[in-house]
Amino acid sequence: MELDEVDRRILNALQGGFPICARPYRVAAECLGLSERRLTARLKRMLKARVLTRFGPLYNADRMGGSNVLAAMTVPEADYENVATLVNARPEIAHNYRREHRLNMWFVGAGETPEAVEAAFRRIEAATGLAVYRFPKEREYFVELKLEL
Amino acid sequence: MKLDTTDRRLVMATQAGLPLVGQPYKAVAEQLGISADEVMRRLAAMQAAGVLRRIGAVPNHYALGYRANGMTVWDVADGLVDELGERIGRLTFVSHCYRRPRHLPDWPYNLFAMVHGRDRAEVEAYRAELRAILDPACRAEDVLYSCGILKKTGLRIGG
Numbered sequence: 001m002e003l004d005e006v007d008r009r010i011l012n013a014l015q016g017g018f019p020i021c022a023r024p025y026r027v028a029a030e031c032l033g034l035s036e037r038r039l040t041a042r043l044k045r046m047l048k049a050r051v052l053t054r055f056g057p058l059y060n061a062d063r064m065g066g067s068n069v070l071a072a073m074t075v076p077e078a079d080y081e082n083v084a085t086l087v088n089a090r091p092e093i094a095h096n097y098r099r100e101h102r103l104n105m106w107f108v109g110a111g112e113t114p115e116a117v118e119a120a121f122r123r124i125e126a127a128t129g130l131a132v133y134r135f136p137k138e139r140e141y142f143v144e145l146k147l148e149l
Numbered sequence: 150m151k152l153d154t155t156d157r158r159l160v161m162a163t164q165a166g167l168p169l170v171g172q173p174y175k176a177v178a179e180q181l182g183i184s185a186d187e188v189m190r191r192l193a194a195m196q197a198a199g200v201l202r203r204i205g206a207v208p209n210h211y212a213l214g215y216r217a218n219g220m221t222v223w224d225v226a227d228g229l230v231d232e233l234g235e236r237i238g239r240l241t242f243v244s245h246c247y248r249r250p251r252h253l254p255d256w257p258y259n260l261f262a263m264v265h266g267r268d269r270a271e272v273e274a275y276r277a278e279l280r281a282i283l284d285p286a287c288r289a290e291d292v293l294y295s296c297g298i299l300k301k302t303g304l305r306i307g308g
Binding site for chain 1: 150151152160163164165166167169170171172173174175185189192193195196198199200201202203204205206207208209212213220231234235237238239243244245246247248249250252255256261291293294295296297298299300301302
């Protein structure tokens with residue numbers, strides 16, 4: 001879909017800061033010079049067109065008591081699909097991306113405890129015979145969220 | 150923050166999005182059998198604790214034409230990495246920024262910054278901006294472009 005000026009205004013202003021109050025769409029719409037109905041209609045349209053992944057709270061899984069660890073492997077090209085199937089079959093693996101590098105498979109292990117995630121990585125190492133490099137977060141730097149459109 | 154059962158139900162009920170109705174928190178409250186005030190109080194508490202990063206529109210980078218995603222990685226002197234990480238995290242084109250362990254000798258990089266662009270040329274231009282900031286403290290760098298999503302699942306909630 002083509003975004004018009006109103007869509008852009010909504011996207012640029014509402015990537016965060018949506019109010020927690022009884023009628024938040026009305027409050028947000030007033031700040032944008034729109035009616036509540038127009039704002040929700042635009043959001044609905046952008047969701048339907050998948051310009052928005054969703055509209056609502058973005059939670060930080062790291063602060064919920066669970067454990068999330070980024071990891072990577074160097075997978076031989078000939079085995080790539082088989083290894084991806086093995087890795088993806090583990091329920092602890094939340095995301096898995098192919099990247100162009102010697103370390104060519106990057107995934108996130110998520111579990112209730114660090115031990116559960118570690119156990120999943122060990123199982124992947126045992127099943128594939130490949131080393132899993134662990135990249136736990138040591139520090140998260142503040143990022144402003146604002147895709148400028 | 151330790152989430153209780155009601156917090157968890159609230160997270161599960163809202164993680165896919167808020168209802169697009171006049172009183173969305175009330176709609177969620179009715180679904181959970183609690184009051185709208187309680188929903189708002191719990192969301193505010195989670196936001197204050199950082200469990201809830203923000204509420205708003207989550208753009209689909211890919212659909213908006215941001216097709217190139219590069220994980221830029223840098224080997225930055227330990228004494229300077231935190232100060233520089235804070236600085237580059239504030240740049241508008243950096244969506245995630247973390248310090249992570251090195252794995253020597255294969256992997257010398259300790260600073261990771263995710264950069265989105267319409268194409269690789271745009272990512273490279275952003276990378277040059279990062280390089281200009283990090284240069285004096287940086288010994289090596291690389292960028293890893295993603296070339297396929299193998300698996301993607303929603304949020305998991307830990308115990």
